[in-house]
Amino acid sequence: MAPSMGGGIGRNMLNLARQWVRFGVDVEVLLQDFSGTFVGQLPPEVVKVPLGTTNSITGVPALAYYLFRSKPDVLLTTSTRHTVTAVRARALIRSRTRIFVNIHNTLSRALGELSSKKAKSRLKAIKRSYPVCDGIIPVSEGVESDFREVTHIRDSCYRVIYNPVDFSHLQALSRKPDPELHAFRKPGVPLLATVARLVPQKNIPLLLEAFALLRRNRMAQLVIVGDGKNREQLEEMAEESPFAEDILFMGSRLNPFNIMAASDAVVLSSSWEGLGNVLIEAMVLGVPVVSTDCPHGPGEVLESGRWGPLVAMDDPEALAAGMISVLDDPHSPESLNEAVAHMGAEAIAREYLAAFGICEVDPEARRDVKGLEGNLEAE
Numbered sequence: 563m564a565p566s567m568g569g570g571i572g573r574n575m576l577n578l579a580r581q582w583v584r585f586g587v588d589v590e591v592l593l594q595d596f597s598g599t600f601v602g603q604l605p606p607e608v609v610k611v612p613l614g615t616t617n618s619i620t621g622v623p624a625l626a627y628y629l630f631r632s633k634p635d636v637l638l639t640t641s642t643r644h645t646v647t648a649v650r651a652r653a654l655i656r657s658r659t660r661i662f663v664n665i666h667n668t669l670s671r672a673l674g675e676l677s678s679k680k681a682k683s684r685l686k687a688i689k690r691s692y693p694v695c696d697g698i699i700p701v702s703e704g705v706e707s708d709f710r711e712v713t714h715i716r717d718s719c720y721r722v723i724y725n726p727v728d729f730s731h732l733q734a735l736s737r738k739p740d741p742e743l744h745a746f747r748k749p750g751v752p753l754l755a756t757v758a759r760l761v762p763q764k765n766i767p768l769l770l771e772a773f774a775l776l777r778r779n780r781m782a783q784l785v786i787v788g789d790g791k792n793r794e795q796l797e798e799m800a801e802e803s804p805f806a807e808d809i810l811f812m813g814s815r816l817n818p819f820n821i822m823a824a825s826d827a828v829v830l831s832s833s834w835e836g837l838g839n840v841l842i843e844a845m846v847l848g849v850p851v852v853s854t855d856c857p858h859g860p861g862e863v864l865e866s867g868r869w870g871p872l873v874a875m876d877d878p879e880a881l882a883a884g885m886i887s888v889l890d891d892p893h894s895p896e897s898l899n900e901a902v903a904h905m906g907a908e909a910i911a912r913e914y915l916a917a918f919g920i921c922e923v924d925p926e927a928r929r930d931v932k933g934l935e936g937n938l939e940a941e
Contacts, residue, residue, distance in 0.1 A: 568597075568598035568599040568600065569599075569759075570666075570725075570839050571640055571664075571666055572598055572599060572600045573600060573839075574666075574725045574726060574839075575591075575600075575640075576600040576603055576604060577726040577727065577728045577907040577910075577911075578726055578907070578910070578911050578914060579591070579604055579605065579608050580605055580728065580907070581726070581907050581908050581910075581911030581912075582911055582914075582915070583605045583607045583608060584908075585911065585912075585915070587915070587920065588607075588609075589607070589608045589609070590608070590609040590610075590611055590632065590634065591604065591608055591609070591610050591611065592611045592612075592613045592625075592628065593610060593611070593612065593613065594612075594613055594614070594615065595612075596610065596612070599816060611628065611632075613625065613628070617643075617647070618643045618644075618646040618647045618650070618687075621647045621651075622647055622650045622651050622654060623651075623654075625647055625648060625651035626651040626652075626654045626655045626657075628651075629651055629652060629655060629657040629659050630655050630657070633657070633658075633659070634659050635659065635660065635918070635920060636659065636660050636661075636662060636918045636920065637652075637659050637660070637661045637662070638662050638663075638664065638914075639661065639662070639663045639664065640663070640664040640666060642684055642687050642688055642691075643687075645661070645663045645688075645691050645692065645695065646687050646690075646691045648661050649661060649691045649694055649695065660696040660697075660918065660919075661694075661695045661696055662695060662696055662697040662698075662699055662917065662918065663692060663695050663697075663698055663699065664699050664700075664701065665698065665699065665700040665701065665705050665706070665709055665836070666701050666705075666836045666837075667705070667834075667835075667836040668704070668705060668708050668834045668835070668836060668857050668858055669688075669705075669708055669709050669712045669713070670708050670711070670712050671763070671833070671834040671857070673685060673712070675762075675763075685712070685713065688713055688715075689713055689714075689715065692713070692715055692718060693715055693717070693718050695718065696719065697718070697719045697720075697721060697917055697918075698715075698718050698719065698720050698721075699720075699721055699722070699723050699914075699917060700720065700722050700836075701722070701723065701724060701725055701836050701837045701859070702722060702724065702836060702837045702858050702859045702862050703722055703858070703862060704857055704858020704859060704861070704862060705722075705836050705837070705858050705859070706720055706722055707858070708857065708858060721913075721917045723910060723913045723914060723917065724837060724842075724904075724905045724910060725837055725839055725842070725905070725910070726905070726906070726907035726910035726911060727839075727842050727843060727846055727902070727905050727906060727907060727910075728906075728907040729846050729906050729907070732819050732843060732846055732847070733819075733846070733847065735817045735819045735820060736819040736820050736822065736823035736847050737820065737823070738817065738820045739820065740820050740821055740824070742810075742812060743785065743810075743812070743820075743821055743824060746783070746785070746810045747783065747824075748781075748783060748808075751781045751782060751783055751808075752780075752781070752782045752783070752826040752827075752889050753782070753783050753784075753785065753824065753825045753826050754773065754782055754783070754784045754785070754825060754826065754827050754828075754829055754885060755784070755785045755786075755787065755821055755822055755825035755827075755828050755829070756769060756784075756785075756786055756787065756788075756828065756829045756830065756831065756840070757787040757788055757818045757821075757822060757828070757840045757843075758786075758787075758788045758830070758831075758832070758840065759788050759789070759790040760786075760788050760789055760790030760791070760792045760793045760796055761790045761791060761792055762792065762833070763832060763833055763834060763835075764788075764790075764831065764832050764833075765831045765832055765833045765854070765875075765876075766786065766792070766796050766831060767796070767799060768831045768854070768875075768876060768878055768881060769784075769786075769829060769831040769881065770784075770796070770799055770800055770803065770809070771878040772831070772878040772879075772881035772882040772885065773803075773805070773809070773882070773885075774803050774804070774805055775878055775879060775882040776882040776885055776886060777804075777805040777808065779886075780886070782808065782885075782889075783808045783809075783810070784808060784809045784810070785809075785810045785812055785821060785825070786809070786810070786811050786812065787812045787813070787814070787815055787818045787821055787822075788813070788814055788818075789813050789814040793811065796811070797811055819843065819847065822840075822843065822844050822847055822849055823847045823849060825844075825849055826849075826850070826889055826892075827849065827850045827851065827852060827885060827888045827889055827892070828840060828841070828844035828849050828850070828851050828852075829851070829852050829853070829881070829885060830851070830852070830853040830854065830860060831853075831854055831881060832853075832854055832856050832860075833854070833856055833875060833876075834856050834857050834858070835856055835857075835858065835859040835860060836858070836859055837858075837859035837862070837863065838853065838859040838860045838863050841853055841859075841860060841863045841864065841870070842863055842902050842905055844898075845863075845869065845898040845899065845901055845902045846898075846899060846902055847895075848894075848895025848896070848898050848899055849895075849898070850870060850888040850889075850892035850893055850898070851864070851869070851870040851888065851898075852870050852871045852873065852881070852884040852885055852887070852888050853870060853871070853872055853873070853884075854872070854873055854874070854875045854881065855867075855872035855873060855874060855875065856875050860872060863902070865901070868901075869893060869897075869898060869901045870888060870893070871883075871884035871887050871888060872884075
């Protein structure tokens with residue numbers, strides 16, 4: 563029930579699907595098309611259901627038909643539009659399917675990116691549809707607090723569940739060499755990396771400015787993994803830097819983990835986050851991290867700076883100092899890995915099942931519990 567299965571949310575849903583299948587839960591994914599990055603990585607047991615449209619009005623009949631035909635126990639959504647569609651479809655046929663909605667980002671900031679008219683419409687839709695869902699699942703405490711404050715939805719069932727990380731799969735991918743990175747890297751020179759969509763939220767200009775400040779005092783290289791609407795503008799900005807030869811834009815990668823693992827530190831320069839998956843993934847790989855102290859996830863992941871510097875937003879000097887700090891005095895890989903052990907995919911998948919009220923099924927037995935993993939890409 564999404565345009566495609568891509569991006570960070572798609573990766574999260576892939577990790578959940580893999581675990582749920584292992585637990586013996588039937589998983590079906592509704593998609594508008596099958597072009598998403600992670601579609602091909604879904605386990606063969608996962609049923610991929612084409613849905614012609616995800617429009618909150620014209621998509622209602624198709625989803626209602628699906629609910630009537632398949633009668634899933636649970637529908638998990640991750641965007642306002644798809645949640646509205648699900649609520650309307652369920653009401654249309656009086657389905658007993660329970661609807662749970664993920665909140666992956668800071669609502670106040672997301673609304674601030676919209677025009678006044680669109681923001682009011684989005685907030686109105688949320689206030690109408692979310693309270694009738696069976697549960698609201700924010701990905702961090704900060705996201706929940708912000709959502710409550712903006713919507714004033716108080717009486718719904720909230721349950722914070724962090725994003726799942728498949729430790730073993732991620733570590734296996736991290737061991738594969740990357741020829742482009744190998745050609746770029748200078749022997750003995752520290753390597754900094756960021757993995758992010760190249761959009762305003764990620765504030766890559768701040769990172770480029772901070773890197774230039776760092777380079778005035780010591781050697782270092784920077785790789786930027788990701789793509790987005792601001793890429794051309796950011797590349798032009800980097801080319802104007804006196805340290806342009808030490809900055810590499812690597813584009814979007816299906817496997818960014820080998821690049822992260824080869825780095826001396828991973829940097830998050832965002833203006834806001836829901837959780838900050840890249841920090842968790844780097845720590846799983848034992849790579850030191852530094853982040854802006856943006857709302858809301860990084861402070862929770864790094865335990866208020868215990869596991870990596872949290873620096874002031876929009877302050878390039880502070881970010882440069884944070885990067886120097888982790889290069890000079892990094893945490894041990896073992897301690898970083900242990901700090902995020904509770905975010906493993908298996909544990910998080912069990913938390914979701916508990917929230918849904920679904921017990922695990924013996925994988926050797928016939929599967930008679932249906933779960934639907936829908937809306938794999940936020941608006």
